[in-house]
Amino acid sequence: MIAIQVILVAGFTFLFWRFLSNPGSHQVHAWIKIFTFLFTVLAIIAVIFPNTSNRLAEAVGVTTGASLLLYALTLAFIFVVINIYSRGKEDERRRALIVRRIALLEAQLRNKKKS
């Protein structure tokens, strides 16, 4: 149990770090698609063979499939929140660039007219 926890925490910390440090890159977008695809496949398997999630949970040292699902959902949620925050910051930066550029052009134009 402890071993799998360490592996999961370390793995996800690394992934979050990568996503957070480079939110707009192609790599991140590709990984998001891969994860979404894997989640979909796992969801379909879990629906068709309800016991798989339990067996998978037992294999990694978690008691029930429902708990495993909760862990996965929690991690996915944290990942989404961090990703939204990063994107928000990036948008904010770009918006600031545009607003500042317009402000400078406007001021130059106004002062040219004056002089």
Place this chain on the structure above:
Amino acid sequence: MYGLYFHEETKIDTAVIIPVYNEASVIGPVIKKVKKHFATVICVNDGSRDGSSAQIVKAGGILIEHAINLGAGAATQTGVDYALLDPKIRYFITIDADGQHEIEDAVGMIKFLKKKDLDIVLGSRFLSQPENIPAPKRLLLKLAAIFSKGMSGVQLSDPHVGLRVFNRRFAKNLNLTMPGFAHASELVHRIGEGDFKFAEYPIQVIYNDYTRGKGQSMLNAVNISVDLFHHRISKK
């Protein structure tokens, strides 16, 4: 005679940059005071909705307008960028719009910067009148100083001060990208990065009900810290 000439020189080669956000009631007198010493007063109206623009024009400031509020960092950077367009400008002063700084301090700082051949001089409330700073604010500023030292390696007693004087070399390297008040830490970081010659200078800060109401809260310090942390690990 020389003294007069020096004063005139100061007037034309220096730009005063004032980020303005909803300061219509106080900005006019602040600009007028600054104009007694410096001809170029660039006011960046950072999306105010209270008629600050009209007051700026009325008082004779150069008006630059952000269409939306971006925070003091972006406003400062816009003002510096505008000033850099004029090759005659060799010195830059940033000052708060709420009238908490004395422009005479800035005059002293410019002289100090020239005399010591520094790149930037930062005002410090702690070198002059720490007892006048309200106690919670003092604690917050002390924490900011420790945080700032940890992030940038630059030792300052008052890194979040709004009154600063710097030369063209520093202005060209400024490039503030952080929103809001995190820009103060970013500016200090620039000093460390670029190996600029810096010093602090004791300044007076006027605390009244108006300036107190405008101050930074403890909770906003949390925002600033998270923004800085995110900025530091982000690759641009």
